[in-house]
Each structure stands twice: as structure tokens, then as C-alpha cells.
Amino acid sequence: MRKPIIAVDMDDTICQLVKRAIYHNNKSFPTHLLHYEDMVDWDTTHLRHPDSTHEVFYGRPGLFEELELYDEYVVEEMRKLNDAYDLLIVTAAEPKTVLEKWKWLQMHMPFIKLEQFITCKRKNLLTFDLLIDDGPHNLIPAFEGGRKVICIPHPWNRQQREQYGFPQMSSWKGAKLYIDEMLLPLGLHI
Template identity: 70%
Template structure:
């Protein structure tokens, strides 16, 4: 019998990218600070300093290897999910960040094998039974295609959460039980 496939995003789902990018932005551009609570869009139109750009905000060398875990439960719950399901990490990545993301994953979740690590921005191209993600640009097409989703709430997906009834997961504690329940429904 085939195991269900759980597609899990990396950035701001199992680790904190935007908060770390904001940290560096506020050091590099102290006259134009950003706040996580003000990040209502996933694009980088919010960058206030004229010398900043999408490439600077998300392209700092080493950024993806220094990200903090989402919470204290994420590693244990991901390991439980990996034992019960076919877990694939599906992450949007520039060529320069793929190795950093793989290194981060191997440092924190070495039980995820290379063949279950996919760099892909258009996650709708991947076959999965459940998507765990923070990006409305991934969650909405999945939901509209009849797939199951779990949304990690952040300011940038607030508008989509108001429009769509995504199941939410604010922390990773008991994530496996939550996934079991969603897949059983």
C-alpha cells in the first residue's frame, strides 16, 4: 500500500526565513527598519530602503544556513511524519540557496533523504496528498485542485486566510496527530 505523500515547505514553515531576513535588513538599513507584523505581502515591494532589493533581502550569502527552527517541536514532529508518511520537502530556491537549504535540512533533520528534497517554486507540479505551507500562492491552487492543506499563519497570508477556510497550524506540537486527522477526513 502506498504511503500518503506529505509535501512540506521549508521557509517560514519549518524554519524562520522572513524574521531572519528582517534582522539583517534592519542592521544593514537602520534608517528603514522592517517589522514582521507589517509583512502583508510575500513579494518585496515593502522594502523601504532604495539600496535594498529582493536579491539583497533574500540573497545574503549564508542566510539559509542560519535560520532558526520554527519551534521546539518541529524536528520531533517531522520525524514522526517521516516515519508514517512519505514526507517530501518542497522549497522555492534560487540556485545559490539550494545547497544552503540542503545543509540546513541535514543539520536539523538528517532523516530526510536527498531524494525527498525538491527545489520547486510551483508546488502544484508535485503530486502530494497534503501540503503544509505558508504561501497563499501554493495553498490556494492546492485547495482549488481538491488537495488537503495545512496553513502556517503569517501576516502575508492573512488576506487569503480571510477568503479561504484553510485549516491552520500555529505550532508543530501534535502535528502528526493533526495530519492523521486531516488525511482521515
């Protein structure tokens, strides 16, 4: 019998990307300060200084290596998931950020092996039993396709959380038990 496949996003799911990008934006453009609560959409052009393009906001060299863990529980819970399930890290990445993301994973979660690390923007093309993500563009196709999802709540997914009623996880504390309970009715519990 195969282990259930759990696909886990990186940015703003197991690490804090937007908060760090805001920090650097606010240092570089103090006349156009951003706040986490203002990030209500993926298109943030209306919030930034004209010189703070998508490339500038997310393209700072080394940004992805300096990200903080999502919370104090994420490493241990990811270790438990890795032991119990077929765990995949599925993250959108620009070619220049792939190595940074891999280095971050190895620094914080060295139990994740290279064959578990997939860079992909169109996650709905992959096979998984459960997706843990913050991106509505990933959660909606999986949910509508009949797959289990867990939404990591952020201001940019509030509308979709309300519309679709996604199961949510605002902390990684107890994540393994929560996931076990979600997969039990499918006969996928480990």
C-alpha cells in the same frame, strides 16, 4: 497500499526565513526598519530601503544556513511524519541557495534523505495528498484542486486564510496527530 504523500515547505514553515531577513535588513538599513507584522505581502518593496532589493533581502550568503527552527516541536514532529508518511520537502530556491537549504536540513533533520528534497516554485505540478505551506500562491492551487492543505499563518497570508478558510497550524506541537485526523476521512490515515 501506498503511504500518503505529505509535501512540506521549508521557509517560514519549518524554519524562520522572513524574521532572519528582517534582522539583517534592520542591521544594514537602520533608517528603514522592518517589522514582521508589516510583511503583509510577498512584494515588500514599499517597506525597504531603496538599496534593499529582493536580492539583498533574501540573497545574503549563508542566510539559509543560519535560520532558526520554526519552533521547538518541529524536528520531532517532522521525524514522526517521516516515519509514518511519504514525506517530501518542497522548497522554492535560487540556484545559489539550494546547497544552503540542503545543509540546513541535514544539520537539523538528518533523517531527511536527498530523494525527499525537491526544489520547485510551482508546487501544484507535484503529486501529494497534503501540502503544508505558508505561501498563498501554493496553498490556493492545491486547495482549489481538491487537495488537503495546512496553512502556517503569517501576516502575508492573512487575507487568503480568511477568504479560503484554510486549516491552520501555528505550532508544530501535535502536528502528527492533527495530520492523522485530517487524512483519516480520506482513508489515508497511517
